[in-house]
Amino acid sequence: MKKTLIASLLVGTALLAACGNEDGATDHTTGASEHQHSMANTHQNGSMDHEQLVLKDNKGTNTLIFPAILKPDSEKGKNVEYSLTAQAGTTELFNGYETKTYGYNGNLLGPTLRLKEGQHVTIHLKNDLPEATTFHWHGLEVSGKADGGPHALIEPGEEKTIQFTVTQQAATLWYHPHPMGNTAQQVYKGLAGLLYIEDDNVEALNLPNDYGKNDFPIILQDRAFVEGKQLDYSKVANSDGTYGDTMMINGVINPVLKTDKKLVRLRILNGSNARNYNVHFDNDMAFTQIATDGGFLNKPQKMKELLLGAGERAEILVDLSKVKEKHVSLVNDQNVVLLPIDVSDTKSAVNASTKLNTIKVDKALLEQQPTKVVKMEGMRENVTINGKKFDEKRVDFTQKKGETEVWEIDNAITDEGGMIHPFHIHGTQFLVLSVNGEKPEPSLQGYKDTITLQPGQKARIAVKFPYEGMYMFHCHILEHEDNGMMGQIEVK
Numbered sequence: 287m288k289k290t291l292i293a294s295l296l297v298g299t300a301l302l303a304a305c306g307n308e309d310g311a312t313d314h315t316t317g318a319s320e321h322q323h324s325m326a327n328t329h330q331n332g333s334m335d336h337e338q339l340v341l342k343d344n345k346g347t348n349t350l351i352f353p354a355i356l357k358p359d360s361e362k363g364k365n366v367e368y369s370l371t372a373q374a375g376t377t378e379l380f381n382g383y384e385t386k387t388y389g390y391n392g393n394l395l396g397p398t399l400r401l402k403e404g405q406h407v408t409i410h411l412k413n414d415l416p417e418a419t420t421f422h423w424h425g426l427e428v429s430g431k432a433d434g435g436p437h438a439l440i441e442p443g444e445e446k447t448i449q450f451t452v453t454q455q456a457a458t459l460w461y462h463p464h465p466m467g468n469t470a471q472q473v474y475k476g477l478a479g480l481l482y483i484e485d486d487n488v489e490a491l492n493l494p495n496d497y498g499k500n501d502f503p504i505i506l507q508d509r510a511f512v513e514g515k516q517l518d519y520s521k522v523a524n525s526d527g528t529y530g531d532t533m534m535i536n537g538v539i540n541p542v543l544k545t546d547k548k549l550v551r552l553r554i555l556n557g558s559n560a561r562n563y564n565v566h567f568d569n570d571m572a573f574t575q576i577a578t579d580g581g582f583l584n585k586p587q588k589m590k591e592l593l594l595g596a597g598e599r600a601e602i603l604v605d606l607s608k609v610k611e612k613h614v615s616l617v618n619d620q621n622v623v624l625l626p627i628d629v630s631d632t633k634s635a636v637n638a639s640t641k642l643n644t645i646k647v648d649k650a651l652l653e654q655q656p657t658k659v660v661k662m663e664g665m666r667e668n669v670t671i672n673g674k675k676f677d678e679k680r681v682d683f684t685q686k687k688g689e690t691e692v693w694e695i696d697n698a699i700t701d702e703g704g705m706i707h708p709f710h711i712h713g714t715q716f717l718v719l720s721v722n723g724e725k726p727e728p729s730l731q732g733y734k735d736t737i738t739l740q741p742g743q744k745a746r747i748a749v750k751f752p753y754e755g756m757y758m759f760h761c762h763i764l765e766h767e768d769n770g771m772m773g774q775i776e777v778k
């Protein structure tokens with residue numbers, strides 16, 4: 287995986303150097319579409335999406351804020367009720383400019399929902415947008431009826447109530463819209479929020495868990511602003527994934543995280559439409575991954591870099607008590623500053639548990655031939671799964687509730703080339719059995735709902751659906767999803 291990645295980065299960098307402005311800035315007001323088409327014929331095997339805008343350093347001039355935690359409308363024993371409204375508004379992202387945005391219960395992004403395993407949850411959904419939307423719970427194991435896929439459209443002004451019981455372990459999930467053909471622009475305008483699952487196990491682990499104090503949600507999104515600092519999707523949209531040159535974290539432009547010299551937990555969500563982040567620190571310090579998309583790893587994994595494709599999450603522990611500098615930054619593989627961190631002198635320590643989870647891969651599954659093969663192919667409008675585009679009237683796969691099947695996910699290289707595709711399945715958390723026949727690396731050894739595959743990579747995953755219904759599986763580059771790189775599976 288490393289080799290492919292490095293090769294792809296070199297190709298990507300060379301192409302960017304060839305097509306970008308010297309200072310890395312791009313004039314979106316006039317340059318975006320020109321930029322897209324000028325590079326249309328240069329896709330290469332192994333390249334990351336070279337059409338992406340160069341990301342600018344986050345200057346760290348604004349204080350990072352955290353989404354509010356949503357308060358229940360009511361709570362009685364294990365029964366909790368919440369209300370979420372998708373709405374349009376404006377947000378002052380830049381001084382003196384009102385940017386038109388979308389949000390849940392607010393103008394931009396949504397509040398964090400904190401649910402606990404065993405709770406019976408009712409959520410009242412309302413659409414106050416001028417267009418139809420859905421409410422999808424990414425990573426949540428729920429029935430197809432509650433999942434919020436493209437079949438679950440809520441028209442403007444309409445309301446709907448869903449109910450489910452939380453039956454999965456502690457994890458950092460998220461929610462976002464999923465209307466066919468319109469997901470990318472709705473997420474781009476600001477529709478996304480975090481969904482935390484908690485359980486009894488997590489309370490015993492002694493992890494930093496003080497929200498916004500030592501347990502920080504970090505929603506990474508890149509955006510391109512056009513005239514008047516607007517988020518005009520139609521002016522910047524790219525069928526191979528829409529990129530921005532400006533980092534937005536938790537809905538803040540140029541944010542800095544200010545904290546003490548202590549152990550901190552970052553719950554990172556790649557909430558971008560398409561951009562991959564291979565994160566590391568500018569001082570090259572190690573950090574510890576504790577959780578993947580769907581829960582804790584069996585034990586903390588020390589690492590220096592971590593790749594997150596669109597839709598993926600990771601929880602990492604960063605020991606700032608050992609940092610000598612007053613500032614460290616989370617950067618990407620081109621050393622662009624994603625998140626600067628100012629570290630004060632106040633010191634405190636936490637000794638987190640080293641036994642986090644008890645995931646066991648059934649050895650018999652490692653020998654099994656896949657019963658389902660998903661071949662992802664193409665670029666731009668030509669993206670397909672198993673040679674087909676999404677058709678809501680066609681059921682691509684069926685699977686029995688509660689039964690584990692081995693799926694093979696193939697990110698195929700064609701004559702046109704290949705690119706990274708993050709593959710996501712609704713309604714389940716799967717385990718990665720192998721990548722190109724090898725044991726998955728540590729960052730893939732926990733429960734996953736999205737796996738980012740390099741061109742030419744094949745992964746085998748063990749998939750079990752705990753509930754019935756119709757579920758989507760698709761590429762999480764939102765423009766690919768909107769272009770039909772999606773199939774559906776009926777679970778009975």
Ligand SMILES: [Cu+2]
Nearest residue numbers: 707761763766
């Ligand atoms: Cu894709």
